[in-house]
Amino acid sequence: MRLGVITTGQGPRNEYAAYHRGLAAALGMQIDVIDDHILDGLSWDEIQPHLGADDEERLGAHVHVPGATGNRLGEGWDHVYVRLSWALPYFQAAIDRLVARGADMVLFCCATRFPDDAFTCPVPLIKPASLMLAAVTERINTAGAATRSGTQPVRFGLMSSVGHGRQDVQLWRDQPFAAQMAIDYEPFEGNILPAAEKLATRIHDVVVVWSYGLGMSASDGLALSARLEQLLRCPVLMPHRVAALHALGLMTAGFDDRAFLAAGSR
Numbered sequence: 668m669r670l671g672v673i674t675t676g677q678g679p680r681n682e683y684a685a686y687h688r689g690l691a692a693a694l695g696m697q698i699d700v701i702d703d704h705i706l707d708g709l710s711w712d713e714i715q716p717h718l719g720a721d722d723e724e725r726l727g728a729h730v731h732v733p734g735a736t737g738n739r740l741g742e743g744w745d746h747v748y749v750r751l752s753w754a755l756p757y758f759q760a761a762i763d764r765l766v767a768r769g770a771d772m773v774l775f776c777c778a779t780r781f782p783d784d785a786f787t788c789p790v791p792l793i794k795p796a797s798l799m800l801a802a803v804t805e806r807i808n809t810a811g812a813a814t815r816s817g818t819q820p821v822r823f824g825l826m827s828s829v830g831h832g833r834q835d836v837q838l839w840r841d842q843p844f845a846a847q848m849a850i851d852y853e854p855f856e857g858n859i860l861p862a863a864e865k866l867a868t869r870i871h872d873v874v875v876v877w878s879y880g881l882g883m884s885a886s887d888g889l890a891l892s893a894r895l896e897q898l899l900r901c902p903v904l905m906p907h908r909v910a911a912l913h914a915l916g917l918m919t920a921g922f923d924d925r926a927f928l929a930a931g932s933r
Contacts, residue, residue: 668698668699668771668772668918668919669698669699669700669701669768669769669770669771669772670687670691670698670699670700670701670770670771670772670773670774670914670918671700671701671702671703671762671765671766671768671770671772671773671774672684672687672700672701672702672703672773672774672775672776673702673703673704673705673758673761673762673765673773673774673775673776674702674703674704674705674729674776674777675705675706675726675727675728675729675754675776675777675779676704676705676706676728676729676730677704677706677707677709677728677729677730677731678702678704678707680702680704680729680776682880682883682884683702683776683880683883684700684701684702686880686883686907686911687700687774687911687914688700690911690912690915691915691918694915695926696915696918698915698918701765701768701769701770703761703764703765704761705728705754705757705758705760705761706728706730706749706754706757711730711731711732711733714728714730714747714749717749717750717753717754718747718748718749718750719748719749719750719751721833722833723750723751724750724751724752724831724834725748725749725750725751725830725831725834726748726749726750726751726754726777726779726831727746727747727748727777727828727830727831727878728746728747728748728749728754729744729745729746730744730745730747731743731744731745732744732745732747737857738857739857739858739884739886739887740884740886741886746828746830746856746857747830748828748830748831751779755781755785755786758775758781758785758786759785759786759787762786762787762788762792766788766789766790770790771790771791771918772790772791772792772793772914772917772918773788773790773791773792773793774792774793774795774910774911774914775792775793775794775795775910776879776880776907777795777879777906778795778796778799778827778876778877778878778879778906779796779831780796780797780800780838781794781796791914791917793910793913793914793917794910795879795906795907795909795910796906798906798909798910798913799875799877799904799906799909800842802904802909803823803848803873803875803904804842804844806821806872806873807821807844807847807848808844810847810872814847815847817846817847820846820847820848820849821847821848821849821872821873822848822849822851822869822870822871822872822873823839823848823849823850823851823871823872823873823874823875824851824852824853824866824869824871824873824874824875824899824901825839825850825851825852825853825874825875825877826852826853826854826855826859826862826863826866826874826875826876826877826878827852827854827855827876827877827878828854828855828856828877828878829854829855829856830856832852832854835852835877836850836852851866851869851871853865853866859876859878859881859891859895860894860898863895863898863899864898866899867898867899867900870900870901871899871901872901872902873901873902873903873904874895874899874901874902874903874904875903875904876895876903876904876905876906877906878906879906879907879910880907881905881907882905882907883907892905892908
């Protein structure tokens, strides 16, 4: 089967195709992964007028900026924040291109929450934000009577890029279970570890990273996901892991489930 992945900025982002292909291979699945980048073909001069203001809904995007330095992707890259409303048609165009190339499923490589009716897609469309919200909803709904009454809220840690932090926190405050959770937010830009170290001084029941693909670039260092889990000492939901495993669960597996059983239990 063929999985199509969409990034919010420009390419190349070879790590995304490699990650999803490698994870599938680890599970014994052979899949083809193709990618599309919504802002490919646009120059920095064409993107710049559409940067979002602080009070607007924004989308983080890694793009090529002449002379840029210091981005986690290397020289010539910058992480900018465009208006979400402006970007929506570019997502739809990317969906259409991947489907035309034979994608059996499309996955958004971002944690942004989109309007439910924003896109049409003739194949399954994986939106990580929906999966993350569902996971936290179940955690809260099953936490017990003290949580339901609000007397013992779920201790919820949240980390996201500073440029859309306001809307990320508001998203969780707008949830119907908001009174049953205590939100503890730390923003970051590029390196997540300083924010994680601040969160680690407090106790949480679950921590959500509202940013896709951290740990994949060379500058992120080795085993970032494991380091976050060790540091925070609680479940850490990272959208690239949640979404990729969900996508693979929907694809034709092509393996024998019994092959994963220990030899003595087959």
